[in-house]
Amino acid sequence: MSPRLDESRTDSSVNTSATQDTRITASSTIAAPRSAPDPDGPPAPGHSFEDLPELADLPEIPPYETVGPVDARALSKTLFERLEALEEGTHEYAYVRNTLVELNLALVKFAASRFRSRSEPMEDIVQVGTIGLIKAIDRFQLSRGVEFPTFAMPTIVGEIKRFFRDTSWSVRVPRRLQELRLDLAKAGDELAQRLDRAPTAAELAERLGITTAEVIEGMAASNAYTASSLDAQPEEDDSEGALADRIGYEDHGLEGIEYVESLKPLIANLSPRDRKILSLRFVANMTQSEIGDELGISQMHVSRLLSRTLVRLRRGLMIEE
Numbered sequence: 001m002s003p004r005l006d007e008s009r010t011d012s013s014v015n016t017s018a019t020q021d022t023r024i025t026a027s028s029t030i031a032a033p034r035s036a037p038d039p040d041g042p043p044a045p046g047h048s049f050e051d052l053p054e055l056a057d058l059p060e061i062p063p064y065e066t067v068g069p070v071d072a073r074a075l076s077k078t079l080f081e082r083l084e085a086l087e088e089g090t091h092e093y094a095y096v097r098n099t100l101v102e103l104n105l106a107l108v109k110f111a112a113s114r115f116r117s118r119s120e121p122m123e124d125i126v127q128v129g130t131i132g133l134i135k136a137i138d139r140f141q142l143s144r145g146v147e148f149p150t151f152a153m154p155t156i157v158g159e160i161k162r163f164f165r166d167t168s169w170s171v172r173v174p175r176r177l178q179e180l181r182l183d184l185a186k187a188g189d190e191l192a193q194r195l196d197r198a199p200t201a202a203e204l205a206e207r208l209g210i211t212t213a214e215v216i217e218g219m220a221a222s223n224a225y226t227a228s229s230l231d232a233q234p235e236e237d238d239s240e241g242a243l244a245d246r247i248g249y250e251d252h253g254l255e256g257i258e259y260v261e262s263l264k265p266l267i268a269n270l271s272p273r274d275r276k277i278l279s280l281r282f283v284a285n286m287t288q289s290e291i292g293d294e295l296g297i298s299q300m301h302v303s304r305l306l307s308r309t310l311v312r313l314r315r316g317l318m319i320e321e
Helices: 069-085 091-103 105-113 122-139 148-167 175-195 201-208 212-222 252-268 272-282 288-295 299-320
Strands: none
Touching: 069 091, 069 148, 091 105, 091 122, 105 122, 105 148, 122 148, 175 201, 175 212, 201 212, 252 299, 272 288, 272 299, 288 299
């Protein structure tokens, strides 16, 4: 008997080429019906398979939404047996693999429901979980004696968790710190209930068996999970402006950093007396007369020495540029 699929899903093709990436989009998993099957691609569900005699003995497959878990498990076992006997890259292999994906999408939806409280759209979570399902199908072997749902669920959940780990953080931090953040949150709640106050870093370190420095590092990394926009508006009872208006300021001292750094080696090459005159004049803000009294020389001599030193420094800056 030729296989039959649900006519309402006439294009359930998931990228099945063995040489292509297993990543798919939601639109390619269940797409709109095609007016005509692609003669060069794998057979579409509902298409005649008279030209594929290797699949003629497959059991009839009812519409996917009517297949219960027990029937899906039995059909999947039959399809896996046939998949192992087919050559990758053939139309027959693609059809069987696509059918396995459709039959077991319920596993993806069940796993995705565990993450319903997350901020990501459920469609995206299901899409990522479907990637895990495809990977599980490609790795599954009947000879291991394990039921497919038992084998596939850790892969599906792991793919979803990896998605959240890689995309939900505002700033990417090492996985070690991501896991430490979760441990700190759990330990903090337990200690807060027991101590009736917020625990200290030392108490958290003792509870987790780590150093206080690691606790502080984990707390700092927790700030990278979410980020606030600089344009975020304040609360209704907050009279201040946006966050960008309350933090940061223009540091006028930055303008002189380049000149200071350029002058350092030039000043270091001056004589001790010239350096002292510069220090007394521009650091201590002494007048030329006061500098003359300090050094025991005339005010005119101080003026000439200071002018000569400044000309030398200006020339040195021009040469450096």
